[in-house]
Amino acid sequence: MAGEGDHERAVSHTVKAQLALRDLILSGALPQGERLSELSVVERLGVSRTPVRMALVRLEEEGLLEAIPSGGFAVRAFSESDIDDAIEIRGALEGLAARFAAERGASRGRLAELKDCLAEIDDLAGLSEGSEESFSDYVRLNARFHALLHALSDSPALMRQIDRACALPFASPSGFVAAQARLPQSRFILTLAQDQHHCLVEAIENREGERADALAREHARLARRNLRFAFQNQSAFDLVAGSALIKRRAR
Amino acid sequence: MAGEGDHERAVSHTVKAQLALRDLILSGALPQGERLSELSVVERLGVSRTPVRMALVRLEEEGLLEAIPSGGFAVRAFSESDIDDAIEIRGALEGLAARFAAERGASRGRLAELKDCLAEIDDLAGLSEGSEESFSDYVRLNARFHALLHALSDSPALMRQIDRACALPFASPSGFVAAQARLPQSRFILTLAQDQHHCLVEAIENREGERADALAREHARLARRNLRFAFQNQSAFDLVAGSALIKRRAR
DNA sequence: ACCGGCTAGATTGTATACATTTACCTCAAA
DNA sequence: TTTGAGGTAAATGTATACAATCTAGCCGGT
Structure with missing residues (x-):
């Protein structure tokens, strides 16, 4: 039952990017409504574009981001x-x-x-x-x-x-x-x-x-x-x- | 109101891979329970690994695939x-x-x-x-x-x-x-x-x-x-x- | 004979270079 | 002054090379 004791090692960059990006979004540090540039996220998080892209897709499914028709994602706003x-x-x-x-x-x-x-x-x-x-x-x-x-x-x-x-x-x-x-x-x-x-x-x-x-x-x-x-x-x-x-x- | 007339051109490889892979899964052409190799999908669909990976992630969120702890995905089975x-x-x-x-x-x-x-x-x-x-x-x-x-x-x-x-x-x-x-x-x-x-x-x-x-x-x-x-x-x-x-x- | 560790192969995860599309700015013409 | 076309720069989409990890098979020891 103490299965939660997993140390944080060996987690993929994708997961780390997802967690870090989620915190950034929830804290309001990212402007909402406008496109969230991949490169800006890359230089903020220090990982490559590939895991960042994965994280973006997962956060869209999560509902925190919305896909822009012409490509890319934007931080959602909630009424x-x-x-x-x-x-x-x-x-x-x-x-x-x-x-x-x-x-x-x-x-x-x-x-x-x-x-x-x-x-x-x-x-x-x-x-x-x-x-x-x-x-x-x-x-x-x-x-x-x-x-x-x-x-x-x-x-x-x-x-x-x-x-x-x-x-x-x-x-x-x-x-x-x-x-x-x-x-x-x-x-x-x-x-x-x-x-x-x-x-x-x-x-x-x-x-x-x-x-x-x-x-x-x-x-x-x-x-x-x-x-x-x-x-x-x-x-x-x-x-x-x-x-x-x-x-x-x-x- | 006739906004559905979009021709199928200009769809990304990711979307094409997602649609094709979904059909393959639903038709039962892929073995369920065991790992679905990315490379095998690549040679079946004729696109690169990147869009295939995207499609795999999306199909997991859709529920047709399940993530394997050690990495990769497997076709799900439903009771x-x-x-x-x-x-x-x-x-x-x-x-x-x-x-x-x-x-x-x-x-x-x-x-x-x-x-x-x-x-x-x-x-x-x-x-x-x-x-x-x-x-x-x-x-x-x-x-x-x-x-x-x-x-x-x-x-x-x-x-x-x-x-x-x-x-x-x-x-x-x-x-x-x-x-x-x-x-x-x-x-x-x-x-x-x-x-x-x-x-x-x-x-x-x-x-x-x-x-x-x-x-x-x-x-x-x-x-x-x-x-x-x-x-x-x-x-x-x-x-x-x-x-x-x-x-x-x-x- | 069975169990454990080790090595080799294969497979996924990551980084980056390239291609294509989008967006914006400039300039010219009405 | 406004509108439109064109070009340029930047961003996303894609492909591929590289690294780390997992799997499986083999060999040696108990």
Whole structure:
């Protein structure tokens, strides 16, 4: 289970370029809308054009870049409704995952893992009233909970689709959780989210497919509320990964 | 509106390689599970390694290939449950599209297009009782109906996600329609499908989001029935695009 | 006889040179 | 002044040479 201990050696230049370029895009360091020159990326990252091109293609599939008809790629921009839709799509897919888990029956062991994760979040939420550094633990555990939920569907096809939908940081279950820390409504949202987690597990355990689906969808919509609140707090908004890519209609 | 008249000239080698390779994969000409050598593809397609590599990466994202940890790609194989899940996923996404169209209100013009398409299918279904060559028209119109339905959601994010989900021929709305022609239950399924189309349009027009969602999901499940029937007719099964990639559990 | 390491071949990953297309700037004519 | 054509420069698309890695087969040891 400690399979994550892979050292960073022996990773291809393509992967390194992909990771570095993604960070550059999400940080807003690259101008959006206009063509992203390959050579400029080459001299920034220090690798040859070939792996850069590979990374560009993969980041296009990821959704961070869009292909220009005449060739090349440009950094995408995202509207508020783009993000809303992406969250709703995640809700639909996670809802299906929860339904699969409920109706087809989740394995004992995996359900226990999910409950453990749930209990850990309970502990975390109980002891500290707004402790700042504990929020990184919360972010980690929340991501873990959702990953376990996805796996509970026991459907490779669905997990693949969910992964692809969550590739955009705005659509990810962890997308707006980091920003939540700086929000005055933080405690409120955390309370709601964790209760939804509990109900979700209960629904799956009781094989209530429709209920699990509805809960997962509603749970995803909490991210929309987080987004709305974050729009009112600049310091919170800056914590959102890729916030530089979001263009609001009215400034 | 006649923007589809682009001649096939001026397409890059990458795209040509992608199309040719996809056909090779779907036709079953390439051994699945084992590594697909780049050089063998190069000498088959007559282009250099660079565009071949690009095509391989894109086909992996498409889902027809899987990356081998030690490098390279292999042709994927699909189980019956993979296909079932893919269809269910499409149902969930098309359901969301139908819901968006219903709840957010579809534009007059696009709804009219959808109704026109519907009427064309009605005409086709009415006149000929099992005419073989009319089925290609039906396949075309059915694809058009679904494309219009997707567009009716008016959500770029959702359309993108649906496109990606439908990249696999098994998951596409047209995936098993071609095979339907050879099925004894052909007429029966066509009747059901077209009625679902009608109800779907009605639900969208009446702004019945939940009903539209449920109908779209159930409509997708018709593809599963088509698949089951096709399993019993070899000549029908062979009409399914990529049938060579499907491995059944019990032979 | 079986297991382990080593060597040779093949294959992928990377870099770079070349070809082709695109975009922009200039200049001339209306 | 504006518009169009032409040319030049830069960027992408392609091919290929080179490097690093993996695979497989063989030999030697236990």
